Amino acid sequence: MVLLNPVIRQEHYPILEVKEENAFSDLPEDIHTLIKNLSDSNLQVNNQFHEQEFQVREQESQVHEQEFQVHEQEFQEFQVYEQNSIAVNPNEYSIxxxxxxxxxxxxxxxxxxxxxxxxxxxxxxxxxxxxxxxxxxxxxxxxxxxxxxxxxxxxxxxxxxxxxxxxxxxxxxxxx
CATH class of the missing domain: 1.10.287 (Helix Hairpins)
Structure with a gap:
């Protein structure tokens, strides 16, 4: 079942809404194939677009995960000791x-x-x-x-x- 709202002037071809593939029967054959090709290619393009978008988002999430791991390691390296209300980082200096x-x-x-x-x-x-x-x-x-x-x-x-x-x-x- 195909749902299309084609942008075709009604004065040339009286189509309001196509709900079934058999509804193309009153159209000329070239318009019928054009609409079918456009709808098929549109589906393929949309699938490719969504696949690319998914890959981009997956790469972004991997980058964010790597950044988080780096910051987590930095935080673990920065050990805070409180002695007389003085924060000491042993990597920078010692008191x-x-x-x-x-x-x-x-x-x-x-x-x-x-x-x-x-x-x-x-x-x-x-x-x-x-x-x-x-x-x-x-x-x-x-x-x-x-x-x-x-x-x-x-x-x-x-x-x-x-x-x-x-x-x-x-x-x-x-x-x-």
């Missing part, structure tokens, strides 16, 4: 991790010493009943940098977490 650990240990030791010193100072202030004011007046000026540090940290937190504020001075300060 002496022992130095980082020593720095971390030194930092923790210094932090512990400062906390111990502050705790001892607090204990001395609590125990010193006789005239603590003189001692406090003599060391108070040494705590000014600490006060400034605490104030700056609070301002920074306020700026990051609460941009619209009535306190401090920033770009979003409201004035009465």
């Amino acid at each position: 002496d991790i022992a130095d980082n650990n020593q720095d971390l240990i030194l930092f923790q030791n210094r932090k512990k010493e400062i906390f111990d010193l502050l705790d001892e100072t607090k204990n001395i202030l609590d125990k010193n009943v006789a005239n603590p004011n003189k001692w406090l007046d003599s060391i108070e000026k040494n705590f000014e940098p600490l006060r400034k540090l605490v104030k700056d940290c609070k301002q920074f937190e306020r700026k990051n977490h609460i941009p619209n504020t009535w306190k401090d001075r920033n770009n979003n300060t409201f004035w009465l």
Whole structure:
């Protein structure tokens, strides 16, 4: 069964739609063979086109698969190690991790010493009943940098977490 909508002027040949091969019987023989040849060649050309398109797409998929394999190999070669939140690629350079650990240990030791010193100072202030004011007046000026540090940290937190504020001075300060 052949379905065709031929582009032939109806005034020459009255064909609206050809649904069966026997419908060509009222056409002249040359038009009949022409339509049959065109339909057969069109089917062959379409088959060749689809075969070529399939081959092209198959080649493209092979190329994409090869690219994916290359990227996968590169990713496997790039091994990421996290040490003290530092990403290290062993192929490019190496970081002496022992130095980082020593720095971390030194930092923790210094932090512990400062906390111990502050705790001892607090204990001395609590125990010193006789005239603590003189001692406090003599060391108070040494705590000014600490006060400034605490104030700056609070301002920074306020700026990051609460941009619209009535306190401090920033770009979003409201004035009465």
